[in-house]
Amino acid sequence: MLLNRINSMALAFVATSLLLAASVNAQSLRDPTLPGQGYAVVTPQNISQQSLVxxxxxxxxxxxxxxxxxxxxxxxxxxxxxxxxxxxxxxxxxxxxxxxxxxxxxxxx
Structure with a gap:
């Protein structure tokens, strides 16, 4: 019985540790499809009126x-x-x- 209780406590500890680690990693990961800092958004107003295609x-x-x-x-x-x-x-x-x-x-x- 003591062994079962120790095993369940160890399992709960491992599960909690994994959840915390996953939460920390999810918050620190950045979407690679998003532009980096310092990017400029180009809108039709920003495009030169002189450019003709x-x-x-x-x-x-x-x-x-x-x-x-x-x-x-x-x-x-x-x-x-x-x-x-x-x-x-x-x-x-x-x-x-x-x-x-x-x-x-x-x-x-």
């Missing part, structure tokens, strides 16, 4: 370009009042002289 070009009877996820034609307005001067096969020329270029496609050899 040519997403795609559709050529046909009328040419259209997708710039910053918006469909525009020749003469259409993009950010900051710029207009699209011309739309080529793989580039778009803006009214301020800038030329937006599509990425070259990757072909297999």
């Amino acid at each position: 040519l997403n795609s070009i559709v050529n046909g009877q009328h040419a259209y370009a997708v710039i910053n996820n918006k469909i525009v034609a020749v003469g259409g307005k993009v950010n900051n009042g710029l207009t699209v001067s011309s739309i080529g096969q793989d580039n778009v020329t803006l009214s301020d002289g800038r030329k937006l270029q599509l990425f070259q496609s990757i072909t297999e050899r």
Whole structure:
């Protein structure tokens, strides 16, 4: 009987120790998917208004370009009042002289 009581006390001690250790470890572990300290959150307000991305070009009877996820034609307005001067096969020329270029496609050899 004394042996059973000692075994149950030892078992309770071990179980309590394991629970405390697990609790301490859970509190000290950090989610690895979260950014570290000192990170900057980038929101659309933080992105420069000057950055323009040519997403795609559709050529046909009328040419259209997708710039910053918006469909525009020749003469259409993009950010900051710029207009699209011309739309080529793989580039778009803006009214301020800038030329937006599509990425070259990757072909297999």
